[in-house]
Amino acid sequence: MNKTVNQKAWFLVLPVLLLVAFSAVIPLMTVVNYSVQDTFGNNQFFWAGLSWFDDMLHSDRMWNALGRQMLFSAIILAIEVPLGIFVALNMPKKGVWSSFCLVVMSLPLLIPWNVVGTIWQIFGRVDIGLLGYTLDALGIDYNYTQNTLDAWVTVIIMDVWHWTSLVALLAYAGLRSIPDAYYQAAKIDQASRWAVFRYIELPKMAGVLMIAILLRFMDSFMIYTEPFVLTGGGPGNATTFLSIDLVKMALGQFDLGPAAAFSLMYFLVIMAISWVFYTVMTTLDKRDGK
Amino acid sequence: MAKITLDNLAHSYLPNPQSEEEFALKELNHDWVDGEAYALLGASGCGKSTLLNIISGLLIPSQGRVLFDGRDVTTSPTAERNIAQVFQFPVVYDTMSVRENLAFPLKNRGMDAAEIKRRVQKVAAMIDMEAQLDHKARGLTADAKQKISLGRGMVREDVNALLFDEPLTVIDPHMKWELRTQLKKLHQDFGHTMIYVTHDQTEALTFADKVVVMYDGRVVQIGTPQELFERPAHTFVGYFIGSPGMNLFDAEVDGSSARVGDTVIPLDGHFITAGHTQLGVRPEFVRLTSGEEGIPASIKRVEDVGRHKIIRLDVAGREVNAVAAEGEAIAADATRIVFAPEGINVYADDWRIAPRGTSA
Numbered sequence: 001m002n003k004t005v006n007q008k009a010w011f012l013v014l015p016v017l018l019l020v021a022f023s024a025v026i027p028l029m030t031v032v033n034y035s036v037q038d039t040f041g042n043n044q045f046f047w048a049g050l051s052w053f054d055d056m057l058h059s060d061r062m063w064n065a066l067g068r069q070m071l072f073s074a075i076i077l078a079i080e081v082p083l084g085i086f087v088a089l090n091m092p093k094k095g096v097w098s099s100f101c102l103v104v105m106s107l108p109l110l111i112p113w114n115v116v117g118t119i120w121q122i123f124g125r126v127d128i129g130l131l132g133y134t135l136d137a138l139g140i141d142y143n144y145t146q147n148t149l150d151a152w153v154t155v156i157i158m159d160v161w162h163w164t165s166l167v168a169l170l171a172y173a174g175l176r177s178i179p180d181a182y183y184q185a186a187k188i189d190q191a192s193r194w195a196v197f198r199y200i201e202l203p204k205m206a207g208v209l210m211i212a213i214l215l216r217f218m219d220s221f222m223i224y225t226e227p228f229v230l231t232g233g234g235p236g237n238a239t240t241f242l243s244i245d246l247v248k249m250a251l252g253q254f255d256l257g258p259a260a261a262f263s264l265m266y267f268l269v270i271m272a273i274s275w276v277f278y279t280v281m282t283t284l285d286k287r288d289g290k
Numbered sequence: 291m292a293k294i295t296l297d298n299l300a301h302s303y304l305p306n307p308q309s310e311e312e313f314a315l316k317e318l319n320h321d322w323v324d325g326e327a328y329a330l331l332g333a334s335g336c337g338k339s340t341l342l343n344i345i346s347g348l349l350i351p352s353q354g355r356v357l358f359d360g361r362d363v364t365t366s367p368t369a370e371r372n373i374a375q376v377f378q379f380p381v382v383y384d385t386m387s388v389r390e391n392l393a394f395p396l397k398n399r400g401m402d403a404a405e406i407k408r409r410v411q412k413v414a415a416m417i418d419m420e421a422q423l424d425h426k427a428r429g430l431t432a433d434a435k436q437k438i439s440l441g442r443g444m445v446r447e448d449v450n451a452l453l454f455d456e457p458l459t460v461i462d463p464h465m466k467w468e469l470r471t472q473l474k475k476l477h478q479d480f481g482h483t484m485i486y487v488t489h490d491q492t493e494a495l496t497f498a499d500k501v502v503v504m505y506d507g508r509v510v511q512i513g514t515p516q517e518l519f520e521r522p523a524h525t526f527v528g529y530f531i532g533s534p535g536m537n538l539f540d541a542e543v544d545g546s547s548a549r550v551g552d553t554v555i556p557l558d559g560h561f562i563t564a565g566h567t568q569l570g571v572r573p574e575f576v577r578l579t580s581g582e583e584g585i586p587a588s589i590k591r592v593e594d595v596g597r598h599k600i601i602r603l604d605v606a607g608r609e610v611n612a613v614a615a616e617g618e619a620i621a622a623d624a625t626r627i628v629f630a631p632e633g634i635n636v637y638a639d640d641w642r643i644a645p646r647g648t649s650a
Binding site for chain 2: 179181182184185187188189190191192195199200203204
C-alpha cells in the first residue's frame with residue numbers, strides 16, 4: 001500500500017511539542033545552563049565547563065547522600081513489598097469486609113505528604129506524642145531528634161505506614177484476577193499453601209508487583225517532604241536524602257552551579273533505573289504473550 | 291478405585307433455601323459403579339459442575355452424604371478423597387516446565403523420582419507432548435495447556451475417580467477426537483471410575499458406558515446411549531439427545547390408542563395417563579405417506595446432511611422433523627405422516643409413561 005505523503009501533517013504534532021517544550025524541555029535546559037556556568041554575583045555568569053560535574057562526582061557529601069538514599073529505598077522496599085503481599089493474601093476475598101478493608105487501606109494514601117510528616121513528627125515527640133511518650137514511659141530511650149537510629153526507624157515506619165497500602169492494593173488486584181479453577185486444581189494436585197503461593201499467586205502477581213516495586217522505588221528515591229517535616233534531615237545529616245540535600249544546596253546555600261549538576265546526575269540515575277525496570281517489564285510481558 | 295454413592299444429596303448456593311427452585315442440585319440418590327465411564331450430560335447451568343465439585347470435595351453439599359466405598363467423605367477435603375479433576379479452562383503452572391507440571395501432583399504426594407519420571411514419560415506420550423517436555427508451560431497454546439491439565443489428571447494412576455469438567459471445550463476438533471480416544475483407552479487400561487461432564491451429546495455418547503442426563507438441577511435419566519435414544523424418560527432427554535431431537539405432539543391417550551388432532555393413532559400397549567399428555571416420536575420413526583392415514587403435514591424443506599436426509603415438516607403450525615435414508619425417495623405428493631408404533635413414547639407432564647404390564 002502506498003502511503004500518502006503530506007508534510008503538513010507535522011503541524012498536528014505542534015501543540016504537543018509546544019506543551020512539552022514549556023513543561024519539560026525549557027525548564028530542564030535552564031538547569032543545564034546553570035550547571036555549566038559559575039557566578040560571583042551581580043547576575044554575571046561565566047563558562048565553567050564540566051567542572052561542577054567533576055566536583056560533584058568527587059564530593060563526599062553527594063556520595064553520602066546517595067548512599068543514605070539507596071539504603072533507605074532498599075529498606076522500605078524490603079519491608080513494604082513482602083508486607084503488602086502478606087496483607088493482600090489475608091484480606092477478605094469478597095463481601096462487605098473486603099470493601100471495608102479497601103477503604104481503610106486507601107486512607108493513608110489520601111493524606112498529603114506534609115500532613116503525614118506532621119502526624120509522625122507529633123506522634124513521635126517524647127513530651128506530647130503518643131508514641132514517643134509511651135516509649136519513654138516504658139523506659140525505652142527513644143528520641144528521633146537526637147538519635148540517628150531512632151530517626152531512621154521513625155522515618156522508615158512512617159513510610160511503611162504511608163505506602164504499604166499501595167503495594168497491598170496492587171497485589172490484591174493481582175490476586176483477584178486469578179480464576180478459581182487454579183485454586184481448585186491446586187487442591188486436586190494436593191499443593192501445599194506455600195506451593196500455591198509460589199507457583200500460582202506469585203507468578204500471577206508478577207506484573208502488578210513489578211509496577212508496585214517501580215512506583216515505590218521511584219517515589220522513595222525522590223522522597224522529600226515527609227522526612228523533611230519529620231526530622232529536617234537530622235540529626236546532623238543522618239536522614240538527609242538526595243532531594244533534601246539538593247534543596248539545601250540550591251536554596252539554602254544558593255550554590256546554583258553544583259546544585260544544577262547534582263540535579264542532572266540525580267535525574268540521569270532515575271532515568272537509568274526506570275529504563276532497567278521498563279526493559280524488565282516489557283520482556284516479562286513478551287514472555288507472557290508468546 | 292471406589293464405588294461412589296450419593297445419598298439424599300442436594301445443594302443450594304443460598305444459605306437457607308426455601309423452595310425447591312433455590313436448589314442448584316435437587317435431591318439425588320445414585321451409585322457410581324466402580325470402574326464405569328459415565329458422561330454427565332445437560333445444558334449449561336443445569337447443575338453438572340455443582341455435582342462434580344461435590345464429588346471432588348471442592349464443594350460441601352447442603353444436605354445428604356457422599357460415600358466412597360461406604361466411607362462417609364461428605365466433609366473430607368479433596369486431598370483425602372484421592373480424586374483427579376480436569377477443568378473446563380486449562381490450568382497450568384506458568385513458571386514450571388511441562389515436565390514439572392506433569393510431575394507436580396506426584397511430587398506433592400512424595401513419590402520417588404524414578405517412578406515420577408516413568409509416569410511423566412508415559413503421560414507425555416499419551417498427550418503427544420514428549421518433544422515439549424522441557425518447554426516452559428507459559429506461552430503454550432490453549433490446547434497444549436489443556437493437554438497438560440489432562441495429563442496432570444491422568445498421571446496419578448491410583449485415583450478413586452477421574453472427573454472431567456468439559457475438558458475439551460477449548461481444544462480443536464481434530465485433537466478432541468484423539469484425546470477422547472486416549473481417555474477411553476486410559477479407562478480400558480486402568481479401569482478408573484470416570485465422570486465426564488459435557489453438553490455435547492456426541493462426546494457423551496461416544497465416551498461413556500452410561501450417560502446421566504441432567505435438567506434443571508435434576509437427574510432425569512441414567513442409561514446406556516441406546517436406552518436414551520429409544521426410551522427417553524423425560525421429554526428433555528428426547529429433545530436434547532438426537533439430532534434433530536424428538537418430536538412432541540399434544541395428544542389424548544385412551545388405553546391403546548391416542549388422538550392427535552383429528553387423527554387416531556394406535557399405540558403399542560395399554561396406557562393410563564393423567565395431566566398434560568404428549569406423544570414423543572423420534573424423527574427416525576416418522577415416515578411420510580401419500581395415503582389417507584396419518585397426520586396431515588406439509589414439507590417445508592429437505593436438508594441433506596450426508597448419511598441421511600432431514601425433512602422439515604409443518605404440522606398444524608408446528609415444526610416436525612423426519613429422517614429419511616440417503617437413497618430414499620421423498621414422494622412429492624406426500625401429505626401425511628405416520629409413526630412406527632415401536633417408536634412412540636407416551637409422556638404425561640414431561641415424564642415417560644410405561645405401558646401397563648411392563649416395568650420400563
